[in-house]
Amino acid sequence: MRIIDFHTHCFPPHLAPKALSKLSENIHKEPEYDGTPQGLIKKMDACGIDKSVVLNIATNSRQESNVNAFALSLLGDEYGGRLIPFGSVHPDNPNVRDTIKTLIDGGIKGIKIHPDYTGHMVDSDELKPIFAACCEYGLPIVIHAGWDPVSPSLIHAPPEKTAKVLGEFPGLRLVAAHMGGTLLWEDVLRYLAGKDIWFDTSLACEYGLNPDLICSIIDAHPKDKILFGSDGPWSCPTKVADYIRSLGLGQKMEENIFYKNAEALLGITAV
Numbered sequence: 001m002r003i004i005d006f007h008t009h010c011f012p013p014h015l016a017p018k019a020l021s022k023l024s025e026n027i028h029k030e031p032e033y034d035g036t037p038q039g040l041i042k043k044m045d046a047c048g049i050d051k052s053v054v055l056n057i058a059t060n061s062r063q064e065s066n067v068n069a070f071a072l073s074l075l076g077d078e079y080g081g082r083l084i085p086f087g088s089v090h091p092d093n094p095n096v097r098d099t100i101k102t103l104i105d106g107g108i109k110g111i112k113i114h115p116d117y118t119g120h121m122v123d124s125d126e127l128k129p130i131f132a133a134c135c136e137y138g139l140p141i142v143i144h145a146g147w148d149p150v151s152p153s154l155i156h157a158p159p160e161k162t163a164k165v166l167g168e169f170p171g172l173r174l175v176a177a178h179m180g181g182t183l184l185w186e187d188v189l190r191y192l193a194g195k196d197i198w199f200d201t202s203l204a205c206e207y208g209l210n211p212d213l214i215c216s217i218i219d220a221h222p223k224d225k226i227l228f229g230s231d232g233p234w235s236c237p238t239k240v241a242d243y244i245r246s247l248g249l250g251q252k253m254e255e256n257i258f259y260k261n262a263e264a265l266l267g268i269t270a271v
């Protein structure tokens with residue numbers, strides 16, 4: 001079956017070793033590849049992944065232009081169109097709308113923000129210009145959702161607050177990573193399941209989302225809004241795919257999760 005991995009990371013080769021060792025320390029996990037674009041593609045080949053969305057994050061405003069230049073570089077011929085880079089916008093950027101327009105003009109299909117790294121609650125005023133611009137341009141936006149080791153005692157995107165954003169920005173193409181919120185899956189079922197929001201499957205099995213609860217969330221949710229994601233290099237796509245297959249969702253739903261929903265959201269094909 002075709003597979004689009006909606007949640008991966010890689011870094012410029014000269015920064016990858018340092019970035020990975022720092023992140024590995026924070027996350028307490030060993031990476032599955034060396035963190036470079038070529039390392040990601042090798043891992044995709046080994047795991048039968050056709051295309052990967054690469055989520056880049058500007059964790060401070062000084063980095064934003066370098067992060068976006070790297071994202072655009074992943075559209076180069078040497079990657080054979082197999083990487084789908086997302087850009088990023090930092091909430092301190094005073095010209096969010098222009099930055100997003102420039103990214104779209106460059107061929108970027110979405111952006112990612114990480115409220116725990118930037119220190120903003122998901123429903124805070126500082127993030128509203130970003131959501132408004134994404135709404136205006138119909139641009140998908142991925143947020144880190146739920147618990148994160150970088151801010152263990154304050155969760156910046158809990159399901160209840162993410163639901164408030166949906167209410168305020170109807171039509172926003174919002175992807176809440178990690179099945180709507182790492183370690184807060186009862187709240188995902190309560191506040192987000194069934195709403196107009198996408199979830200990716202990343203980290204669900206690593207953080208112990210039990211099969212009954214993930215099936216309840218999937219059952220309650222629109223069938224076109226669950227996306228396969230691994231969070232590579234912090235998990236192996238094959239392990240996540242095996243977990244999804246073990247749920248017994250049936251071929252049609254597996255096709256949706258593994259590639260059809262991503263194709264529809266991004267307006268691309270898996271091959």
Ligand SMILES: [Zn+2]
Nearest residue numbers: 007009055231
């Ligand atoms: Zn991630």
